[in-house]
Amino acid sequence: MTIRLTNTKTRRKEVFEPINRDRVRIYVCGPTVYDRAHIGNARPVVVFDTLFRLVRHVYGDNSVVYARNFTDVDDKINARAAETGRPIRDITDETIRWYHEDMDALGALRPTHEPRATEYIGAMITMIEGLIESGHAYAASGHALFRVRSYQDYGALSGRSVDDMIAGARVEVAPYKEDPMDFVLWKPSDEGVPGWESPWGYGRPGWHIECSAMSYELLGESFDIHGGGLDLQFPHHENEIAQSCCAHPHGSFARVWMHNEMLQVEGKKMSKSLGNFFTVRDLLDQGYPGEVIRMVYLGTHYGKPMDWTHEKAIQAEGTLRKWRQLVEGVSPGEPAPRVVEALSDDLNTAGAIAVLHELARDGDAAGLKASAVMLGLLEDHMGAWTGAGIDLAPWAARLASLREAAMVSKDFAPVDAMKAALLAAGVEVRMSKAGVELMPGPGFDAARLEALD
Structure with missing residues (x-):
C-alpha cells in the first residue's frame, strides 16, 4: 500500500518512502504540562494517533517508533508553582496523569516513547556546546543563543525570509543578542526557579532545543515524520530545523513535516473571553463520550480548520450507536481496502468514514468493525458509554x-x-x-x- 502525505516543507503531496521500512520513525510535539489539555490540544493527538495506526498497519506493529514529548520545564509551569505553592514535580506529574486519562478516553494509543524534557538536560547541553563550537551559537550574559543567519535555509518551512520575519513579527530585543532573530538555547535561572549547572552558568534550556535533543536521542539525526499543530510551524519547528541541521549536518532531521489546522467552537475561535473555551475533561464531564469526540475530530481533514459543534457530536453519537448495535458480538475481519486507501491518501479520515457508512448500510459487520478499529472507533473497551449490557x-x-x-x-x-x-x-x-x-x-x-x- 502506497501512503501519500502532504509535506509542509515542500508544499506537495508526496509518496511516503521511509528511511528504513523496519523502523519507521515519527516525532510529534507534545504538551507543556501545567494544566488540563484543551480540545484544540487534542486535535494533533487524534490526527497523529490515526497516522500511527495507519503506518503500523502498512509496515507492521513492531516496525514503527512514535515519540511524543512532555515539556516539563517552562515558565508557565514555574508560574503555576509560584501561584499555588506546590512543588513543580507534583504539578507536572499530576498534569501528565490527567493528560493520559483524557487522551486514553479519546482512544489514543500511547506512543512508543514519551520523553520528559527534564530527563534530557545533559543531551541539550551537549548539543548546545557543539553548536557553539561550530560557530552556529554563542554565549552571552549567562545565555546561549543560536545565530539564525548562520543557517542559510532558515525560513524554508514557513516560507518567510529572515528580514521579513523581523519586520512583521514580534521578536525579543535584548542587549546580549547579536541579531534580533537569534533565539535562546539556554537561559539563567534565578533562585526558586528550576535550573541545572552548565558551561554558561546555572540555568535551564530554551523551549526549542528540547525537541531537537529528544528526537536525536530517540530517533537519530534523520527520521521520517515530524508533526504538530500549525501554530508550531513558526517559530518552534523552524528553530528545531535550524539547530538540528547545524548540530548534525550529515543528517536530514525530519524528511516529512505534517501540520494540523486549528480548531474552532461553534464557528468561532476558542477563547475564554467568549466563554467557548473547553478542556477535554470539560467535554467528558458534560457527557460527551470520548469515542464521540474522536468521531467529530475525524470528520474533518487534518489540513482544514475544524469546527467543534454540539450538532456534530449528536450526529456522531447516533451513528456510533447504530454501528455498535450492528457489530455487537462480531469478531473483526480485515479492514476494508477502500478505508485503507482513503487513509493512505493524506489521512483522508472523512473519506474513510464515508466508507464505514457504506459497510454499515451493506451489513458488513466484520468489515465495519475492523475498519472502524483502524480509526480508533468501535473498540470494545470504549463502548461502555452506549449502555450496552445494561438491563433496562x-x-x-x-x-x-x-x-x-x-x-x-x-x-x-x-x-x-x-x-x-x-x-x-x-x-x-x-x-x-x-x-x-x-x-x-x-x-x-x-x-x-x-x-x-
Whole structure:
C-alpha cells in the first residue's frame, strides 16, 4: 500500500518512502504540562494517533517508533508553582496523569516513547556546546543563543525570509543578542526557579532545543515524520530545523513535516473571553463520550480548520450507536481496502468514514468493525458509554405497571414523571399497545438511571 502525505516543507503531496521500512520513525510535539489539555490540544493527538495506526498497519506493529514529548520545564509551569505553592514535580506529574486519562478516553494509543524534557538536560547541553563550537551559537550574559543567519535555509518551512520575519513579527530585543532573530538555547535561572549547572552558568534550556535533543536521542539525526499543530510551524519547528541541521549536518532531521489546522467552537475561535473555551475533561464531564469526540475530530481533514459543534457530536453519537448495535458480538475481519486507501491518501479520515457508512448500510459487520478499529472507533473497551449490557427491563416493567394503574385511575402524572426521568437519563422510551420498550439513546447516563431506584 502506497501512503501519500502532504509535506509542509515542500508544499506537495508526496509518496511516503521511509528511511528504513523496519523502523519507521515519527516525532510529534507534545504538551507543556501545567494544566488540563484543551480540545484544540487534542486535535494533533487524534490526527497523529490515526497516522500511527495507519503506518503500523502498512509496515507492521513492531516496525514503527512514535515519540511524543512532555515539556516539563517552562515558565508557565514555574508560574503555576509560584501561584499555588506546590512543588513543580507534583504539578507536572499530576498534569501528565490527567493528560493520559483524557487522551486514553479519546482512544489514543500511547506512543512508543514519551520523553520528559527534564530527563534530557545533559543531551541539550551537549548539543548546545557543539553548536557553539561550530560557530552556529554563542554565549552571552549567562545565555546561549543560536545565530539564525548562520543557517542559510532558515525560513524554508514557513516560507518567510529572515528580514521579513523581523519586520512583521514580534521578536525579543535584548542587549546580549547579536541579531534580533537569534533565539535562546539556554537561559539563567534565578533562585526558586528550576535550573541545572552548565558551561554558561546555572540555568535551564530554551523551549526549542528540547525537541531537537529528544528526537536525536530517540530517533537519530534523520527520521521520517515530524508533526504538530500549525501554530508550531513558526517559530518552534523552524528553530528545531535550524539547530538540528547545524548540530548534525550529515543528517536530514525530519524528511516529512505534517501540520494540523486549528480548531474552532461553534464557528468561532476558542477563547475564554467568549466563554467557548473547553478542556477535554470539560467535554467528558458534560457527557460527551470520548469515542464521540474522536468521531467529530475525524470528520474533518487534518489540513482544514475544524469546527467543534454540539450538532456534530449528536450526529456522531447516533451513528456510533447504530454501528455498535450492528457489530455487537462480531469478531473483526480485515479492514476494508477502500478505508485503507482513503487513509493512505493524506489521512483522508472523512473519506474513510464515508466508507464505514457504506459497510454499515451493506451489513458488513466484520468489515465495519475492523475498519472502524483502524480509526480508533468501535473498540470494545470504549463502548461502555452506549449502555450496552445494561438491563433496562426492570424500568420498563415499572413504567408498564404505572401505565396500567393510570388507565384505571386516569392519573397519568406518575407515568409522565417516570418517563421524563428516563428521558433525562438518555433513555429512549417507546410505548405502544404491545408494551413498553426502553433503549439507551443519545446522552445515556447510567448513573442518572440508577438514581431512579
